[in-house]
Amino acid sequence: MSTVRPPSTLSAARTVLYKELTLERRAxxxxxAMALFCASAFVIFHFALARNEVEGALAxxxxxVTLTLAALLxxxxxxxxxxxxxxLDGFLLAPxxxxxxxxxxxxxxxxFLLIIGFFAALLLSVMLLGPTPDGAQWASLALLILLADLxxxxxxxxxxxxxxxxxxxxxxxxxxxxxxxxxxxxxxTKASEPLLSVGGGxxxxxxxxxxxxxxxxxxLLAYALFDYLIED
Amino acid sequence: MxxxxxxxxxxxxxxxxxxxxxxxxxxLTLEQGQTxxxxxxxxxxxxxxxxxxxxxxxxxxxxxSVLGSDLRKEGWKVRSQIGFLGHQSLCFGDLTARENLRYxxxxxxxENAAARVEAVLEQAxxxxxxxxxxxxxxxxxLQRLAICRAVLHQPQVLLLDEPRSNLDPAAxxxxxxxxxxxxxxxxxxxxxxxxxxxAEADLVLGLRNxxxxxxxxxxxxxxxxIRELYR
Amino acid sequence: MSTTKNLYGRRLPGYAIATAVVLTAAxxxxxxxxxxxxxxxxxxxxxxxxxxxxxxxxxGFIFGGIFGIKYLxxxxxxxxxxxxxxxxxxxxxxxxxxxTGCIWAKASWGQWWVWDEPTLVSFLIIFLLYTxxxxxxxxxxxxxxxxxxxxxxxVVAGVFVPVNFIAVRLAAxxxxxxxxxxxGDSLPGDMRIAFYTALIGTALLFITIxxxxxxxxxxxAQLAALRRSIGGESDEPxxxxxxxxxxxxx
Numbered sequence: 001m002s003t004v005r006p007p008s009t010l011s012a013a014r015t016v017l018y019k020e021l022t023l024e025r026r027a028x029x030x031x032x033a034m035a036l037f038c039a040s041a042f043v044i045f046h047f048a049l050a051r052n053e054v055e056g057a058l059a060x061x062x063x064x065v066t067l068t069l070a071a072l073l074x075x076x077x078x079x080x081x082x083x084x085x086x087x088l089d090g091f092l093l094a095p096x097x098x099x100x101x102x103x104x105x106x107x108x109x110x111x112f113l114l115i116i117g118f119f120a121a122l123l124l125s126v127m128l129l130g131p132t133p134d135g136a137q138w139a140s141l142a143l144l145i146l147l148a149d150l151x152x153x154x155x156x157x158x159x160x161x162x163x164x165x166x167x168x169x170x171x172x173x174x175x176x177x178x179x180x181x182x183x184x185x186x187x188x189t190k191a192s193e194p195l196l197s198v199g200g201g202x203x204x205x206x207x208x209x210x211x212x213x214x215x216x217x218x219x220l221l222a223y224a225l226f227d228y229l230i231e232d
Numbered sequence: 233m234x235x236x237x238x239x240x241x242x243x244x245x246x247x248x249x250x251x252x253x254x255x256x257x258x259x260l261t262l263e264q265g266q267t268x269x270x271x272x273x274x275x276x277x278x279x280x281x282x283x284x285x286x287x288x289x290x291x292x293x294x295x296x297s298v299l300g301s302d303l304r305k306e307g308w309k310v311r312s313q314i315g316f317l318g319h320q321s322l323c324f325g326d327l328t329a330r331e332n333l334r335y336x337x338x339x340x341x342x343e344n345a346a347a348r349v350e351a352v353l354e355q356a357x358x359x360x361x362x363x364x365x366x367x368x369x370x371x372x373x374l375q376r377l378a379i380c381r382a383v384l385h386q387p388q389v390l391l392l393d394e395p396r397s398n399l400d401p402a403a404x405x406x407x408x409x410x411x412x413x414x415x416x417x418x419x420x421x422x423x424x425x426x427x428x429x430x431a432e433a434d435l436v437l438g439l440r441n442x443x444x445x446x447x448x449x450x451x452x453x454x455x456x457x458i459r460e461l462y463r
Numbered sequence: 464m465s466t467t468k469n470l471y472g473r474r475l476p477g478y479a480i481a482t483a484v485v486l487t488a489a490x491x492x493x494x495x496x497x498x499x500x501x502x503x504x505x506x507x508x509x510x511x512x513x514x515x516x517x518x519x520x521x522x523g524f525i526f527g528g529i530f531g532i533k534y535l536x537x538x539x540x541x542x543x544x545x546x547x548x549x550x551x552x553x554x555x556x557x558x559x560x561x562x563t564g565c566i567w568a569k570a571s572w573g574q575w576w577v578w579d580e581p582t583l584v585s586f587l588i589i590f591l592l593y594t595x596x597x598x599x600x601x602x603x604x605x606x607x608x609x610x611x612x613x614x615x616x617x618v619v620a621g622v623f624v625p626v627n628f629i630a631v632r633l634a635a636x637x638x639x640x641x642x643x644x645x646x647g648d649s650l651p652g653d654m655r656i657a658f659y660t661a662l663i664g665t666a667l668l669f670i671t672i673x674x675x676x677x678x679x680x681x682x683x684a685q686l687a688a689l690r691r692s693i694g695g696e697s698d699e700p701x702x703x704x705x706x707x708x709x710x711x712x713x
Contacts (some may be wrong), residue, residue, distance in 0.1 A: 004312050004340055004341055004342050004343075004385045004386070005341045005343070006311075006312060006340075006341050007338065007339065007340070007341040011338070011341075012338075012339060015335060015338040015339055016339075019324070019327070019335050022326075022327065022331070023324060023326050023327065026326040026327070026365075027326050081324070085320070085322070085323070085324050085325060086318075086320035086321070086322040087322065087324060089288060089318070089320065089322055090322035090323075090336065090339075090381075091339065092287070092288055093286060093287070093288065093311065093314070093316050093322075094311060094336065094339035094340050095308065095311040095312045095340065095341065096339045096340075096341075231290070232288065232289050232290060
C-alpha cells in the first residue's frame with residue numbers, strides 16, 4: 001500500500017519542469033520556431049538596414065529586438081499545451097503547492113531562452129557582427145544573456161498566466177509583454193553596446209544593477225501574484 | 233477527521249458566473265461509503281457541482297465541505313483525498329501512459345510511485361500499451377487511462393462525470409473495482425442513465441438550471457421521476 | 464435603497480464646485496498673474512497644464528494599483544470599480560499629458576516629439592502599457608475572473624511605473640530644463656503659486672470625474688436591477704461582454 005504525502009515545492013516544481021522539457025524534447029516545436037525566427041530576423045535586418053555588418057548600439061539593438069520577439073513565441077506556448085490538454089486542471093487537482101507551477105514554468109522558459117540566446121549571439125557574430133568580441137567580452141555578454149533572459153522568463157510567465165484565460169491569447173501576450181520589457185531592454189542594449197563595438201569596451205555596472213533590480217522586482221511580483229491567477 | 237463524519241455536505245451552495253447561477257442553492261449530505269448519483273439535462277449544473285467539490289472551482293456563496301474540510305478555506309487539505317474524473321483525460325498526448333501516471337503520482341506525492349502505477353495499469357488492462365504515446369489511444373483507452381489517473385492516489389472520495397462514457401461492456405466490467413460501488417469509496421457520479429444510475433445509487437439528486445428539483449434516497453426514487461427531469 | 468443612494472456620489476456636487484473654483488483660479492493665475500518666462504516665452508504657460516496632468520495621471524495609476532491590491536484581498540467589487548475608474552481616467556489624463564507635452568515640445572524646441580526628454584518618453588511607455596487594460600478586461604468573460612486579473616494587472620503596472628522612470632532616466636542625456644531639479648525648487652514664487660493651484664485643480668478634476676463615473680455606473684446598475692425585479696428580464700444586454708466592472712447593487 002503506497003502512502004500519499006503532499007510534495008514539497010521543490011519536488012513538485014522539478015516534476016513539472018521535467019514534464020515540460022520532456023514534452024519539448026518529444027515534439028520540439030518551440031525551440032525550432034524560436035531558432036528559425038532568429039535566423040530569418042537577421043536576414044531581414046540585413047536587407048532592411050542595408051548593411052553587411054552592424055556594430056555597437058545597432059548590433060545590440062538587432063540582437064535584443066530579435067531575442068525579445070522570439071521570446072514572445074516561447075511565452076505564448078508556455079501555457080497553451082496545458083490549457084488544451086487540461087494540464088492545468090491536472091496540476092490544480094494535486095496537493096502540490098501552487099507556486100511550484102510558477103517556478104517550473106519560469107525555469108522551462110528560462111532554459112529555452114538561454115539556448116536561443118546563445119544561439120542567436122553566435123549566429124549574429126557569424127552573420128552580421130562586424131567586430132569580433134574577445135573572451136572577456138563574450139563572458140560579459142553571456143552574463144547579460146543570463147540576467148536578461150531571467151527577467152524575460154519571469155515577466156513572460158506572469159504575462160502568459162494572465163493571457164491564458166483570455167480569448168485573445170496571443171494578442172494580449174504581445175501587447176502586455178512588450179511595454180513591460182522596455183526597461184529590461186533599455187538596460188541590456190545599453191550594456192551590450194560596448195561589448196559589440198570596434199575597439200571594445202567593458203560592462204558598465206549601472207546597467208547590471210538595473211537588470212538585477214528589474215529581475216528582483218518582477219520575481220517578487222510574480223511570486224506574490226501568481227496564486228491569484230491560478231486559483232478559481 | 234473521524235470515521236462517522238459525512239463525506240460531503242453542501243448547504244445553500246451557489247456558483248455563479250456573473251448573473252447566471254450555474255448552481256443555485258444546493259443542500260445535501262452524503263455519508264461516507266455511499267454513492268450519490270446526479271441526474272439532469274446538459275447545462276443543469278452536474279459538471280459544475282463536481283468541479284466545485286473537487287476544489288477546481290470555489291463556491292460563490294453558501295457552504296460546501298468534503299470530509300469535514302470547508303472547501304472555501306481549507307480545500308487544499310482534502311485534495312489528496314479526492315479523485316476527479318471529468319470530460320478531459322488530463323493526460324498529455326506526447327507522453328506515454330506510464331509517464332503520464334508517474335507525473336501525476338509525483339504531483340500527489342505517492343511513495344513507491346512506479347509500483348502503484350503498474351498496479352493500476354494492470355487493473356485497467358493497459359499494461360501492454362503503457363509505453364505508447366497517449367495521442368495514439370482510442371477513446372475507450374483514454375477513458376480507462378483517465379480512470380487510472382483519478383484513482384492513482386487511492387482517494388476516499390471519487391467525483392466521476394459520466395465515467396462509463398466511451399467504454400464497452402468489457403471495459404466497464406474491468407474498471408468496476410476501481411470506480412464502482414465495489415471500490416467501497418464515497419462516490420458522486422454524474423449520469424445520463426436513469427436505470428443504471430438508480431441501481432448503483434444510495435442518494436439521488438436531480439438538477440435543472442442549477443437548482444435541485446429532486447433529492448431522494450434511491451429506494452424512494454423512481455426512473456420515471458428521473459426521466460421527468462429531461463422533459 | 465436610500466442607504467445606498469450615495470455610495471459613490473458622496474459629496475459629488477461639493478467636489479464639482481470646488482473643482483470649478485480652483486481651476487478658474489488656476490487659469491487666472493497662470494495667464495495673468497504668473498510672469499512670462501524669459502527663455503521660452505508665452506508658450507511656456509502650457510507647463511501649467513502639462514505637468515499637473517502628468518502628476519495626476521501618475522497618481523491615478525498608483526491608486527489603480529492600490530485598489531487592485533485591496534480588491535485581491537477583499538474581493539469587494541467596490542474596490543474593483545475604483546481600480547477600474549482610476550485607471551480608465553488615468554489613461555485619458557495620460558493622453559492629455561502626452562498631447563500637451565508634444566505642444567510644449569513643439570513650442571519650445573521646434574519638434575512635435577523629442578526623445579531626449581525622459582519624462583515624456585516614460586509617459587509614452589506607460590501609456591502603451593495601460594491602454595492594454597481595457598482589451599484585457601474585455602477579453603475575459605467571467606466577471607469575477609475579469610476583476611481579479613485586472614487587479615493583478617493594475618498591481619504589476621503600478622510597480623512598473625517607477626522602474627520604467629528609472630530606466631528611461633538612466634538612458635537619456637539630461638539636456639532639457641527640469642522644473643523640479645535635485646538642487647531644489649527652481650520655480651520662482653509667483654510661478655509656484657500658479658503651479659500648485661493648477662495641480663490642486665487638476666487633482667480635484669480627476670477625483671470629480673471618477674466619482675461621477677462610478678456613481679453613474681452605480682445608478683445604471685440599480686436601474687437595471689429594478690427593471691429585472693419588476694419585469695423579469697431587463698432590456699439591457701446583461702449577457703453581453705463588456706470591459707467595465709459589474710457594479711454590485713446593495
